[in-house]
Amino acid sequence: MMEDLIKAYEDRGVKFWVENGQLKFKAPSGTLNAEDKVKLRNVKEKLIEYYERKDKSALKADLSKRYEPFPLTGIQSAYLLGRNHNYEYGGVGCHAYFELSMPHMDAERLESAWHKVIMRHDMLRAVFLQNGTQKILEHVDLPKLTYFNMKEAGAETTDSKLNEIRAELAHKQYQADCWPLFDLYLTDTIDKSILHFSIDMLLSDFISMKTILNDLDAFYYEDGKNLKPLQVSFRDVLVYQKEHENDEEVRTKKDRDCEYWKKRLQNFPDAPELPILPESKCEKVTFTQYRHFITPENWSKLCEKARMQRLTPSGVVLSAYAEIIGRWSKRKDFCIDITILNRPSIHSQINEIVGDLIIWDKWSY
Numbered sequence: 001m002m003e004d005l006i007k008a009y010e011d012r013g014v015k016f017w018v019e020n021g022q023l024k025f026k027a028p029s030g031t032l033n034a035e036d037k038v039k040l041r042n043v044k045e046k047l048i049e050y051y052e053r054k055d056k057s058a059l060k061a062d063l064s065k066r067y068e069p070f071p072l073t074g075i076q077s078a079y080l081l082g083r084n085h086n087y088e089y090g091g092v093g094c095h096a097y098f099e100l101s102m103p104h105m106d107a108e109r110l111e112s113a114w115h116k117v118i119m120r121h122d123m124l125r126a127v128f129l130q131n132g133t134q135k136i137l138e139h140v141d142l143p144k145l146t147y148f149n150m151k152e153a154g155a156e157t158t159d160s161k162l163n164e165i166r167a168e169l170a171h172k173q174y175q176a177d178c179w180p181l182f183d184l185y186l187t188d189t190i191d192k193s194i195l196h197f198s199i200d201m202l203l204s205d206f207i208s209m210k211t212i213l214n215d216l217d218a219f220y221y222e223d224g225k226n227l228k229p230l231q232v233s234f235r236d237v238l239v240y241q242k243e244h245e246n247d248e249e250v251r252t253k254k255d256r257d258c259e260y261w262k263k264r265l266q267n268f269p270d271a272p273e274l275p276i277l278p279e280s281k282c283e284k285v286t287f288t289q290y291r292h293f294i295t296p297e298n299w300s301k302l303c304e305k306a307r308m309q310r311l312t313p314s315g316v317v318l319s320a321y322a323e324i325i326g327r328w329s330k331r332k333d334f335c336i337d338i339t340i341l342n343r344p345s346i347h348s349q350i351n352e353i354v355g356d357l358i359i360w361d362k363w364s365y
Helices: 002-010 034-042 044-056 074-082 107-120 155-169 206-222 234-243 248-265 296-308 313-328
Strands: 015-019 022-026 095-102 126-128 133-136 146-149 182-188 193-200 335-341 358-364
Touching: 002 015, 002 044, 015 044, 022 044, 034 044, 074 358, 107 182, 107 206, 155 182, 155 193, 193 206, 296 313, 313 335
Parallel strands: 146 182
Antiparallel strands: 015 022, 095 193, 126 133, 182 193, 335 358
């Protein structure tokens, strides 16, 4: 009830907090009428109790255990299983590689900025142990920036070098228990710099990669003067979630979800049945990404049509994805596993933390 009441007032621009045991609030002029004030006086003690209890259970850093091993998330466990050869078409790590074209950059300055990013984010110093846990390394030898100066090379030589780097990094498989699980290269060409960034997705989701690059930009151009110190880490988030998994609210939602899926599983379809090469003919598994770009004008039209049908653009794109799979699948009713971002609103810096906070979801077609 308190959460519903607080949300109702927050939607009207009212903010509550507790200071020295007293309930405080801030509201736009004229927002609270006489009826509101009577209502708030009646629930004042309950609001104070709610905020004090919430503050005590809030996510906080545990620096004393910062370098102790901690459990994997479900998605990290899946990634580790998939990178061995126990499964058909396994032996592939979940990995990201991309390039950024930039104005000419100073290699020494970039290396210094990169080292600061590594020290800012604990998960950039993480390794994954054989016993199925992960840990942050307290001491690391910061890697030197790999630099290629192609300013005076011809176009053919430069293209050859760029293709060589891509061949090295685009499908790189990192050893999970050996640090580092990422690479940053810099290539200077005659008219620009190219950043090559490769990272094992055991460390990072897509929000994290954006954070890493934003922080690299901040340290390179402004020495990080506008970056606030991080108050919590990925480890703190996972420990917090584990400690609160039996909270009434969490348990109620989990039980409700469990009952929902039990009912769905009675007639839930299996995976799509796709034509694949015999395993014996596929010694090394690689992935090729095919892209199709929609013009801004067509994307706007698509979003507008989706809105008119009360659909999200993501849902429309996923439906198109399922249609393509359906054309190849022998089974016309099938289930697709997809991943979704799961950044719980448990700390003001939750979107600034590097870590893989992705969870699985299922989608039937």
